[in-house]
Amino acid sequence: MQVPAPFDYARAESVEDALTLLQRHGPESRVIAGGHSLLPMMKLRLARPEWLIDINDLFELDYLVEDGDVLRVGALTRHATLLGSDLIAGKLPIVTDAERVIADPVVRNRGTIGGSLCQADPAEDLSTVCEVLRAQVVIRSLDGERVVSMEELHRGPYETAVEQDELLTEIRFPIRPRTGSAYEKVERRVGDWAVAAAGASVTLADDGTIADVAIGLTSVGLDGRTATRAEDALRNAPPSEEAFTAAAELAKQDCDPVADQRGPVDYKRHLAAELTKRVLRRAVERAR
Amino acid sequence: MQITMTVNGTEVTAEAEPRTLLVHFVRDTLKLTGTHWGCDTSNCGTCVLLMDGEPVKSCTVLAAMAAGREIRTVEGLAQNGELDVVQKGFMAEHGLQCGFCTPGMMMSARALLDRNPDPSETEIRTAISGQICRCTGYATIVRSIRWAAAQ
Ligand SMILES: Cc1cc2nc3c(=O)[nH]c(=O)nc-3n(C[C@H](O)[C@H](O)[C@H](O)COP(=O)(O)OP(=O)(O)OC[C@H]3O[C@@H](n4cnc5c(N)ncnc54)[C@H](O)[C@@H]3O)c2cc1C
Ligand code: FES
Ligand code: FES
Numbered sequence: 001m002q003v004p005a006p007f008d009y010a011r012a013e014s015v016e017d018a019l020t021l022l023q024r025h026g027p028e029s030r031v032i033a034g035g036h037s038l039l040p041m042m043k044l045r046l047a048r049p050e051w052l053i054d055i056n057d058l059f060e061l062d063y064l065v066e067d068g069d070v071l072r073v074g075a076l077t078r079h080a081t082l083l084g085s086d087l088i089a090g091k092l093p094i095v096t097d098a099e100r101v102i103a104d105p106v107v108r109n110r111g112t113i114g115g116s117l118c119q120a121d122p123a124e125d126l127s128t129v130c131e132v133l134r135a136q137v138v139i140r141s142l143d144g145e146r147v148v149s150m151e152e153l154h155r156g157p158y159e160t161a162v163e164q165d166e167l168l169t170e171i172r173f174p175i176r177p178r179t180g181s182a183y184e185k186v187e188r189r190v191g192d193w194a195v196a197a198a199g200a201s202v203t204l205a206d207d208g209t210i211a212d213v214a215i216g217l218t219s220v221g222l223d224g225r226t227a228t229r230a231e232d233a234l235r236n237a238p239p240s241e242e243a244f245t246a247a248a249e250l251a252k253q254d255c256d257p258v259a260d261q262r263g264p265v266d267y268k269r270h271l272a273a274e275l276t277k278r279v280l281r282r283a284v285e286r287a288r
Numbered sequence: 289m290q291i292t293m294t295v296n297g298t299e300v301t302a303e304a305e306p307r308t309l310l311v312h313f314v315r316d317t318l319k320l321t322g323t324h325w326g327c328d329t330s331n332c333g334t335c336v337l338l339m340d341g342e343p344v345k346s347c348t349v350l351a352a353m354a355a356g357r358e359i360r361t362v363e364g365l366a367q368n369g370e371l372d373v374v375q376k377g378f379m380a381e382h383g384l385q386c387g388f389c390t391p392g393m394m395m396s397a398r399a400l401l402d403r404n405p406d407p408s409e410t411e412i413r414t415a416i417s418g419q420i421c422r423c424t425g426y427a428t429i430v431r432s433i434r435w436a437a438a439q
Contacts, residue, residue, distance in 0.1 A: 001312075002328040009289065009306035009352045032353070039309075039348050040329060052306070054353055080342075104418025106396065107330060109342045110349070190417040191331070 004042035011054040015167060018055050019142045022165045025051040031167065032056075033076060034110035036103070037119040061114070061169055064088065071173040075114025083108060092173055093286055094132060094181035094199050098125045101183075104191035114168045122157050123193040128216040129183060130171065131226055132199040138170040147172070151225075178211075179203040180286025182279040185218065186271050188262060194219040195262040198251075198275035202239070202283040210234050215247070215280070220272050221256030229254055230276065239284045248276040291355045295320070296364030306352050310344075311335040313351035314361060322362035322391050333419025336392035337361045343396045345418075362391035365398060373436040374398050383432030385423035392419050397433045406437055 010025075012018035022029050029051035032038050041047040055061070061076035064085055071091055073082070082088055083099035102125050103111060116126040117137065130137075131150045139146050139162055153161050162168050185197035197218035205211040213234045215227040230247040237243045257268035292301040295318060302317045311325045314337065323346060324334040330348040337346050338360040365372040374397045377383060384390040393416055400407055400415040407415070412433045413426075421429060 003309065003312075004307045006305065006307055009350070011352075011355075032350075035350065035353065036330060036348055039350070043328065052350075054350075056353060104333075105415055106333060106336055106343045106345055106418040107348075110344055 002043035004039065005045060005048050007042075007049055008051045009054065010051065011057060013057060015058060015060065015140060015169060016142075018053055018058065018167055019140065019165065021051075021053045022167075023142060025053070027164055029053055029164070033112040033115040034078065035115075036107055036111045037115060037121065055167070066091070066175070069175050071175055073113060073171045073173065075112065075117075075168045075170060077113050079103065079108035079111045079113070079116075080105070082113065091175050092133060092181060094129055094183045094201060094283075095126075097183035098129045098185070098197075098199065101125070101185045101187060101197075107191065113171055117153065117171070118160055118162055118168055120154050120156075120158050120160050122221075123219045125183070125185065125194065125197060125218055127154065128197065128199050128218040130173075132181065132201050132214045132216040133173050134214060135174075136172045137168055138172065139166050140169045141166045145169075176203055176212075178205075178287055180283040180288070182282035182286065184275050184278050184282075186275065193262070196220050196257070196268050196271035196275060198272065198279045200276070200279040200283045202234075202280065202287050204239070204284070204287045209236055209238050210243075210284075211236075213280075215251055215276060217251060217255055217272055217276070219257070219262075220268050221258065222254065227251040227254055227276070234280075239280075244277045244280045247280065248273040251276045289352065291351050293351075293354050293357055293359055295359045296361060304351050306350065308351045309347055310337075310339075310349040310351045310354050310359075311346040313354075314346065314359070317351075320361050320363050324388055324391055326388070331418075331420070332389070332392075333396070333416075334389050334392045336395045336419065338395055338399055341399065341402065343399045360395070360398075362394055365394060372398065373439045374401065374433065376439070377432040377434075377436035378429075381428055381432040381435045383425065383429045385425050389419060389421040389423075393421070393429055397436065400433070401437060407433070409434070 030049040031053045061074040063074040089096045181201035183199040185194045199216045201214045203212040230250040252273035255272045326332040326334040330345045335346040
């Protein structure tokens with residue numbers, strides 16, 4: 001039987017309250033959102049907090065709002081809510097694509113976007129999605145609030161800029177005109193982490209050429225970075241199969257996958273190229 | 289700590305350690321052993337029960353996190369001595385063999401029919417896609433849920 005080591009538990013009633021509890025209980029206290037990454041780690045003793053601060057009652061962190069050219073998403077928004085949102089499907093289809101293949105429907109009822117980003121697992125699908133969309137995140141402490149980019153947020157595998165006494169409260173997605181996005185993942189079976197996955201966002205200029213593009217890959221050793229050489233090759237180019245193939249080749253060269261039970265290196269590299277091509281095609285179609 | 293929640297319509301209070309998982313609280317403390325417990329790693333889905341109407345894997349929820357919420361287990365499906373249509377469907381269409389995955393499958397089916405009374409085969413397959421039947425009776429499970437929807 002896998003059970004976490006003993007800890008104390010407190011349920012926060014507001015963001016202020018959560019921050020106060022984190023400060024009061026000190027370095028060994030940690031927030032729990034959906035718990036679908038943290039509890040498995042605690043069962044395996046990969047995490048051993050002495051205090052858990054439950055933030056599931058913070059309904060003020062569960063929202064999706066369009067605010068001018070920004071879509072603001074509360075950190076406690078569940079995967080299932082993101083998947084079911086017409087607003088998201090309309091403005092940021094890459095999120096809907098990804099949510100369809102994150103874990104399984106039951107896990108998606110609990111897991112949150114904030115938990116996913118704070119977990120910073122290199123295989124986390126939403127991290128790639130947020131990088132591709134150039135999202136910014138809001139981090140709160142008792143002293144105030146700061147807004148950081150995804151690059152600043154993710155310091156490395158399982159390591160983020162969110163300090164122990166801070167909360168990630170919001171994710172901000174820029175909404176840009178003439179922009180399309182897409183995500184595609186290859187998994188061994190439903191609910192599994194990616195063997196490899198790719199996401200792209202493409203903005204078209206009035207003349208139909210690519211004004212801006214972002215390409216991200218999951219689980220192939222491109223942690224916290226987008227495929228910049230592939231992006232540079234596409235910028236200002238007309239979208240074409242040849243251009244996508246050339247960009248996919250660059251993305252394939254720039255990734256650095258490791259062989260594991262999900263597959264050998266050459267297979268993952270092959271997927272990186274193929275999936276890059278597919279998401280570029282789909283993103284361009286959606287931008288038109 | 290004292291934990292109070294509503295289980296199958298009745299408020300219950302019991303003492304449990306904060307680290308107690310909901311599946312063990314329900315099975316060992318409340319003695320409701322209909323909810324099964326298998327992989328411990330949120331993969332098999334046999335521990336699925338409803339929390340505030342939504343299916344969750346109770347091996348990956350703390351009992352403390354369920355305090356104040358509405359829990360519904362397989363024991364809460366039958367009402368006034370009459371089986372729920374999902375249970376009848378599993379009988380009519382042979383939806384179980386060894387029965388290990390059955391409680392979780394039925395709870396997901398109940399939640400699906402609550403929000404979508406006429407699901408397609410694909411919608412049914414998606415709804416139970418996080419749950420494993422070791423006897424691989426998926427075809428009959430899907431048929432059982434279709435049967436329930438048709439009633
Ligand atoms: C069977 C299974 C399959 C899965 N498959 C996939 C998959 O295919 N792709 C994928 O991307 N993910 C997958 N996941 C992970 C899933 O999406 C998790 O739910 C998610 O990674 C974490 O979200 P959570 O809310 O459960 O976080 P928690 O487990 O509650 O927290 C994770 C970490 O983030 C911290 N944290 C949480 N919220 C905040 C906040 N607001 N501010 C500061 N810190 C915070 C916690 O302290 C903890 O360190 C899977 C999980 C399971 C169990
Ligand atoms: S015991 Fe909970 S998912 Fe297997
Ligand atoms: S009936 Fe045996 S596991 Fe499903």
